[in-house]
Structure formats: C-alpha cells, structure tokens
Amino acid sequence: MKLFDVYPLFDIVPASAINCYITDYNGVEYLDLYGGHAVISVGHSHPDYVKKITEQLNRIGFYSNSVQNPMQEELAFKLGELSGYQDYALFLCNSGAEANENALKLASFHTGKARIIYFEKSFHGRTSAAVAVTDNPKIISPLNDTVRRTLLPLNDVSALESALQIGDVAAVIVEGIQGIGGCRVPEPAFLKAAEQLCEKYEAVLILDEIQSGYGRSGKFFAHQYADIRPDIISVAKGMGNGFPIGGILINPKFKPWFGMLGTTFGGNYLACAAGIAVLDIMKTEKLVDNALAVGNYLLSKVAGIPQIKEIRGKGLMIGLEFDFPIATIRKQLLYDEKIFTGVTGTNTIRILPPLTLTKPQVDHFVEALVRVLNKS
Numbered sequence: 001m002k003l004f005d006v007y008p009l010f011d012i013v014p015a016s017a018i019n020c021y022i023t024d025y026n027g028v029e030y031l032d033l034y035g036g037h038a039v040i041s042v043g044h045s046h047p048d049y050v051k052k053i054t055e056q057l058n059r060i061g062f063y064s065n066s067v068q069n070p071m072q073e074e075l076a077f078k079l080g081e082l083s084g085y086q087d088y089a090l091f092l093c094n095s096g097a098e099a100n101e102n103a104l105k106l107a108s109f110h111t112g113k114a115r116i117i118y119f120e121k122s123f124h125g126r127t128s129a130a131v132a133v134t135d136n137p138k139i140i141s142p143l144n145d146t147v148r149r150t151l152l153p154l155n156d157v158s159a160l161e162s163a164l165q166i167g168d169v170a171a172v173i174v175e176g177i178q179g180i181g182g183c184r185v186p187e188p189a190f191l192k193a194a195e196q197l198c199e200k201y202e203a204v205l206i207l208d209e210i211q212s213g214y215g216r217s218g219k220f221f222a223h224q225y226a227d228i229r230p231d232i233i234s235v236a237k238g239m240g241n242g243f244p245i246g247g248i249l250i251n252p253k254f255k256p257w258f259g260m261l262g263t264t265f266g267g268n269y270l271a272c273a274a275g276i277a278v279l280d281i282m283k284t285e286k287l288v289d290n291a292l293a294v295g296n297y298l299l300s301k302v303a304g305i306p307q308i309k310e311i312r313g314k315g316l317m318i319g320l321e322f323d324f325p326i327a328t329i330r331k332q333l334l335y336d337e338k339i340f341t342g343v344t345g346t347n348t349i350r351i352l353p354p355l356t357l358t359k360p361q362v363d364h365f366v367e368a369l370v371r372v373l374n375k376s
Helices: 048-057 070-083 096-111 126-132 157-163 188-200 223-224 269-284 287-302 327-335 358-376
Strands: 015-020 021-024 029-032 089-093 115-119 149-152 168-176 202-206 230-234 246-250 308-314 315-321 340-345 347-351
Touching: 029 287, 029 358, 048 269, 070 089, 070 269, 096 126, 096 168, 096 230, 096 246, 115 157, 115 315, 149 157, 157 188, 168 188, 188 202, 188 223, 269 287, 287 308, 287 315, 287 340, 287 358, 327 358
Parallel strands: 115 149, 115 168, 168 202, 202 230
Antiparallel strands: 015 021, 021 029, 089 246, 230 246, 308 315, 315 347, 340 347
C-alpha cells in the first residue's frame, strides 16, 4: 500500500525539534517560522508539555465520554480564565474542521434555520459544512455543495444586513484573522456591526479563531481587538501544541440536551493533558504578551523592505504580500537560509511561528529575507 498522494512535499525529513528550531535527519537545523500551520504555540518539545503528556499516558490514555473526566473541567476552567470567557461552556472535539462543524450545527439547532453567511477568502475546514463555507470551489464536492449558504465580501456591512434581512440565516461565520486568505484582518467596526446585526436578525455569530486564537494575535482571541463577544468561538491548532484537539466556546444562552453533540475521541485524557499544559505554559511564560511585543517588532523590521507590497496581520500572524510570485523566495529561505515559512496564494508569505519567538530570531529572519530578495 502507498500513501494517497495529496500533499506536495519538501525534501526534508524532520527528526527532532526544540522551541523554535527543527533538526532534520542530516543534522541540519531550521528556524521554524510556520509552526506546522500555526499549531506550535508554546514551542516544540517544551519540557512541561512533554512531562504532562508522558505522565498522563503512564496513568490512562483513553476512555469514552460516558464516564467523568475531571481534566475536561480543569481545561475548561483554565481556558475560561485565560481567555476572559469564564461564563461560556466548552465542547471538546478533535480538530478545527470538527469545531466548525459543531458550531454550525449548534447554530442551526438554536435558530431552527439553515443558511450560513461566510466571506470571500475564508477557510473553515475540509469537512462537510465547514468546507461548504470555505471560499475555494476546487475543494468543495457535489455532496458539500448542498449546504445553503451566501458568500459576501469581507467588511461590507450593508451587504451583510441585506443578506440577514431575508430571515433564514442560522449563522454568520468569520475568522478573527483570515489565515489561508492571507492574514487579512476584519475591521473592528465590521465585527461590531456583525455582532449587532446577528442579534437584530436572530442569527448566531461564530468567530473562527482556529488559527488566530490562543494568543497568536497578541490578544487571546483576535476578535477581542473589536471588543465583541461572539455567540460561539471555535478553537484548535495552538490549543494542543501538536496534539489533536479542538473545541467550541459557547454562550450561556445555548441550552444543551443529551445527545445534541458528541464525539468519541474529543476531550480524551491525552488531549486534555496537552491542552492544560499549553494554557499553563502560556500563562507562566506570558506568551500572549510576547506574541504582541515580538510581532510588533517584526512588523517594524519588515516595514522598510521595499519589495514588500503589503503587510497584514497582528501579533505573530503576519502576511507579507509581494507583487510577484514568491515560490522561489520561499524555497531559498528554506534550502539556503534554513528558515521555514508559510505561503498563501502565489504572492504572500505567511509568518506563524511559535509564540516563544525572540527578537534576535526576528533579526535573523529579516536579514535572510533581505539577502534572498536582493538576489532575485
């Protein structure tokens, strides 16, 4: 049997990793400015993280959600405390796509409606409803295409109200900062208006913070820059620092009933151990503050590079757009300068490092980027 060939792969085999660095099987060290798609939040192989999961595995690794698991309560308490959403409830699952599936389903249960409003350049996952409200027709199958939905321009308040006035909208889903869309930040005024319009027209506001959450933006959630409180917040990626875990934070106005949502693996012992370790490390090491400070430093350093057409994002979620394709530049950064970066579209480099990134590491990246650009 061979693997189903859906991933274009770089010719690199990671063997180990520590904090912001990856070492391959040839002993070559790379600076990781991509964090495995924004997943590595507290740094690779953090000793407290490794210890927490190892100790848990030596006790019990898994049982079903038919028994009590106090670690779920601990995770919910610590997440509420650190994020400022103590009064919300937490449903645990396994991934970002699954988090958004459950958010959309819960919104439809709550409102009795079916239509979903989503936005241009959005990405919400690859599963049934999540991919249907992702702005990429290439990955939407005929089966997914049955979801009732309306695509709107981001930051267009009048278009949003016109769509909501129809009266059949269950939810509006928007990313705190668009990830695949190139680190585009919704305008605070737009998010504020979306909150008010959803309340007016009895729709649910879902904030997809799967990539932009967990401190990456310099606040715990990117939508907190707009001073709003969404009805549902979806989380994953940085939540487990590499261990599969996701969830939704749910406004207390939603009332659960037995069987409403469910999962086999969601909230298992190992996932909770990973999630608790991440929150404890983030709090102790003040990683949200670090993401803001080092992110602002990075923004100031790249601002003077003339080849960059546009700089977008907040904290350590930054998109650098050029007016030419950047595939060659990204490969030179990787193979010549030994720096992992991300990409979106053909012209934008994405920077999504661990939240432990330092200013000297930023200097190293900027110097390397300038070298590569000057060779082009």
